[in-house]
Amino acid sequence: QVQLVESGGGLVQAGGSLRLSCTASGRTFSSYDMGWFRQAPGKEREFVAAIRWSAGRTRYADSVKGRFTISRDNAKNTVYLQMNSLKPEDTAVYSCAADTSAMGSVAVTVREYDYWGQGTQVTVSS
Numbered sequence: 001q002v003q004l005v006e007s008g009g010g011l012v013q014a015g016g017s018l019r020l021s022c023t024a025s026g027r028t029f030s031s032y033d034m035g036w037f038r039q040a041p042g043k044e045r046e047f048v049a050a051i052r053w054s055a056g057r058t059r060y061a062d063s064v065k066g067r068f069t070i071s072r073d074n075a076k077n078t079v080y081l082q083m084n085s086l087k088p089e090d091t092a093v094y095s096c097a098a099d100t101s102a103m104g105s106v107a108v109t110v111r112e113y114d115y116w117g118q119g120t121q122v123t124v125s126s
Helices: none
Strands: 004-007 010-013 018-024 033-039 046-051 058-060 068-073 078-083 092-099 120-125
Touching: 004 092, 018 033, 018 092, 018 120, 033 068, 033 078, 046 068, 046 078, 058 068, 078 092
Parallel strands: 010 120
Antiparallel strands: 004 018, 018 078, 033 046, 033 092, 046 058, 068 078, 092 120
């Protein structure tokens, strides 16, 4: 079992920044690919960013490229999402997820991830 706990959400004005953290239980965190997804009210969960277990490769949704940065610290069992130049349309519940198989390309779809955190709310005011 893998438990994921997110933190760092909150209310921020447009143009501001937030850094989300996701801490995982277990001793094999360094072998998992990790992803961030978000879900706005009335919308489906969507991919935001993902990072290879070795941190050697990252992928981003087009809507966040150049504004968000995903990183990880395997010694701390933690993955981060630095969000800059936030827009009101970034408002959503952000969840981290673990892909324990970590095979092939870095996963960008919901079904490829095995474990999920509860999520943290990010609200961007205009």
